[in-house]
Amino acid sequence: MVAPDLKAETMKLMDRRGALEAEMDAIIARLTAPGGPGITGGLVDAEGFPRSDIDIPNVLAQRRRLAELRNDHKDVTNKIDKNLEILHSSKLSRNEQSASRGSDTTASSHIGLSQIEPMEEDPVTRLPFAMIDEITDGSPAAVDGLQLGDEIVKFGNVEAGDRLQERLMSEAISNEDHQVSLAIIRQGSAMNLTITPRRWHGRGLLGCHFRML
Template sequence: MDAHSKAKQLVQQRDELDEKIKELMLVLETNNSTMDSPLVDAEGFPLNTIDVYAVRHARHDLICLRNDHAELTEKIAIEMEKDHAEKPTYSDEKPVHRTSNEPFVKISSVVELSPADIGGFRKDDLIIQYGSLHHGNYDDMKQVAEITKNSENKIIRVTVIRDLRPVRLEIIPKKWSGPGLLGCNIIPVKGENV
């Protein structure tokens, strides 16, 4: 079971506990009692205005359920953290408004089973958008390297031109068995030196 499903299951269990806690609190309320109000009078006799037996049991069960509740809350937090770690995050959440579909860099080679290959890069893909980068704001290859480095283990949205048509990809730069974070060679379209 993945962390998300596990967290969901634990939240459901905690919701059921909450219902039981509400019922037990009602027992205390109907007896004009709290968790620590006295159950005996000044002379040590049980108060005849409350159901001492029911209040005692409700208090005991409440203590147990509250401990279980705290434990479940802790487990939920752990599973949610795991779930968040399992899901790659997007490196640039803001929508990018490209001013043109003109490519600025291209893929000259892709290593098999590299993050670039798994993400869908193909040799000769022409990149028209790489994260927040596009023809209108691209200056040099350092920007591509910077976005890649800053997006380790996060999704970069990329749009390439392949067979004269735009193709949207999601690339996740990460450490792998080969060099770099992508495993591909990206070169400028306008023959500048990298």
């Protein structure tokens, strides 16, 4: 039996993760603004002197804070994933028990199978939040295996929630030249892929468009 407060704990963790993502997005936006130093860019000029056009101590502080937030975000995400595994396992067990009881029901039962109410979906159940509705030939998305119509369940650390476009962009930027894991649904089948956001001859780091569902 799952502890009754496990769902509440998971929802609180999701709220915490959302707050961490909001702070990370704000820092990334500041660091990557036009003329900014970037997340990992150098802080010296062509002659090797500290750049005079930026506040170097502030940039260093923001980068340190971003690293701390990423570590916290990873820890929170791991806790959420573990809780989801427990919740989904418990739900599967209840479904199996319900199916077993239903198979034992005789024709004389007052309650027919058609009268059984469907189980209510847990609020933490993962569902697709976006669909690939445009993809450019030769783009990182196309080369790495994404296809038109793929439904996105998880993109790196991004799942259903608020500010999805902003969070997707932030996830791609912060993982440039690094593999990002994807959970997708393709023609009704769940699949796992990896994609590497990277510079190419086209626009953006992926070369595809996400339509929010």
